[in-house]
Amino acid sequence: MSSNNQPTPPDQRQAVLSQRRNLKMAESAHAYVRGSTVKFYEWLEQSSGRIPDGPPVWICGDCHVGNLGPVANAKGRIGIQIRDVDQTVVGNPAHDLIRLGLSLATAARGSDLPGVTTALMLERMIEGYMMTLDGELGGDAVRKRPSVVRLGMRQAIGRTWKHLAKDRIKDIRPTIPLGKRFWPLTDEERAAVEDLFAKDQVRRLVTALHSRDDNDRIELLDAAYWVKGCSSLGRLRIAVLLGVGEGHYDEGGLSLIDIKEAVQAAAPRAARNGMPRDNAERVVTGAQNLSPYLGDRMRPARLLDRAVFLRELLPQDIKLDFDHLTREEATRVAFYLAAVVGKAHARQMDEATRKSWRGELARNRTKSLDAPSWLWSSIVDLIVGHEAAYLEHCRRYAERPDA
Structure with a gap:
């Protein structure tokens, strides 16, 4: 170990x-x-x-x-x-x-x-x-x-990208430093992440911020397994660092995406509830109803045959x-x-x-x-x-x- x-x-x-x-x-x-x-x-x-x-x-x-x-x-x-x-x-x-x-x-x-x-x-x-x-x-x-x-x-x-980087990845350079909080991905996991960000649905999530254009170029700069949370520790969780547009070092040119596995909820559900059967779609739909600011920045997806949801992390989320x-x-x-x-x-x-x-x-x-x-x-x-x-x-x- x-x-x-x-x-x-x-x-x-x-x-x-x-x-x-x-x-x-x-x-x-x-x-x-x-x-x-x-x-x-x-x-x-x-x-x-x-x-x-x-x-x-x-x-x-x-x-x-x-x-x-x-x-x-x-x-x-x-x-x-x-x-x-x-x-x-x-x-x-x-x-x-x-x-x-x-x-x-x-x-x-x-x-x-x-x-x-x-x-x-x-x-x-x-x-x-x-x-x-x-x-x-x-x-x-x-x-x-x-x-x-x-x-x-x-x-x-008062928070900016630099605050987010120092809090989340402890670095303001466009890499994710491996160590206690971030671990290496397998070749299979990294290939799956690259395929995921080639999809239009995921691209639209990244370009949704008001300062970006739908046609901005997106480059996967780095990705790592993320050791984060408490009750969710053990689920698939990946941090993805993206470059958006031409200037990756500019305030709006970097994007940190949290990919998190969605699993069966423990909370009892109402009968005949009409919820999506897919757990990632359930999480995103719930967010859109409960917390619109967060829900608008989330998307459901599949990664390595698992239900996952994506959200872009912003400096203001504390x-x-x-x-x-x-x-x-x-x-x-x-x-x-x-x-x-x-x-x-x-x-x-x-x-x-x-x-x-x-x-x-x-x-x-x-x-x-x-x-x-x-x-x-x-x-x-x-x-x-x-x-x-x-x-x-x-x-x-x-x-x-x-x-």
């Missing part, structure tokens, strides 16, 4: 990726939540909360705080939207609420906030989500950004930092992020459906908690299950200082 700073040969990939995924999930309880989507839905089936049947819409399916943040569209406009839709399905919007609530609760615990803050966060979360069901899709709610979101937006607006939250900031974050998710759901509903779903959310509240009892009980049960599983995971996989 290769050392941490050396690229891993193709025949050793799966063993190294499995180890990295296990260690990454052991870093914190919140990291474990992010990496355990399949277990989330297994435990949710066993929880005591009676989850209502919300209207069937495209849902994120893996709606944790790390999957929400700044996203740019092809024309350069930036908004806070859902930024990862691998698990998207036509399903129950209540599942996104529970997943987001669990993520917020574990983030609060990671910031050493008291348990009462979790209850307040869930109340504010439901308040922010329900505002999006009131006609204007929560315009005021989405504009009231907490400081962590304002900071993320300022960073996103994660928000929720590692250190105050009590006030935690409740504001809960309100705001729930409004973003609610807006993604609500734009798919007509007025009558929004009103009916809002009415369902307003029911089942107690005198001591201004949030649905099913939401609270589901999250409490999930926290218990996740905590036990996380500790067991750490016992088995975490690196020990004295080892």
Whole structure:
């Protein structure tokens, strides 16, 4: 097996990726939540909360705080939207609420906030989500950004290709340096990538940015296997560096494409849902409904007989930092992020459906908690299950200082 700073040969990939995924999930309880989507839905089936049947819409399916943040569209406009839709399905919007609530609760615990803050966060979360069901899709709610979101937006607006290159490939030259994060492709994989970018459909994705022309020449400069993510580690994932037009070193002359394998979603899907059978088409269609800025920059494809989806990475696509939250900031974050998710759901509903779903959310509240009892009980049960599983995971996989 290769050392941490050396690229891993193709025949050793799966063993190294499995180890990295296990260690990454052991870093914190919140990291474990992010990496355990399949277990989330297994435990949710066993929880005591009676989850209502919300209207069937495209849902994120893996709606944790790390999957929400700044996203740019092809024309350069930036908004806070859902930024990862691998698990998207036509399903129950209540599942996104529970997943987001669990993520917020574990983030609060990671910031050493008291348990009462979790209850307040869930109340504010439901308040922010329900505002999006009131006609204007929560315009005021989405504009009231907490400081962590304002900071993320300022960073996103000021970023250029050089920032993207340093973050993603640690180099501003037109190559992808092999090492810990990028590994060599096999000859078969590289040939398949070259064939893929010869297709018109993929060319149109690359030339979609406003500063490019449909007739621009596209040159494949480099490609490498990409070691990225947590729950997705082990799937086929390839970074492709392209030169577009004549000047490859200019701001608009380089393009970094993320090719990612699309697999079966863990999230339950609604009956008679009309979803595409191909997993890559499912992911792209879900993105177009949930996160238009992202969906417009994605395309489904086939690579080595696998369903994959492509998206061009832009400098403005960044994660928000929720590692250190105050009590006030935690409740504001809960309100705001729930409004973003609610807006993604609500734009798919007509007025009558929004009103009916809002009415369902307003029911089942107690005198001591201004949030649905099913939401609270589901999250409490999930926290218990996740905590036990996380500790067991750490016992088995975490690196020990004295080892």
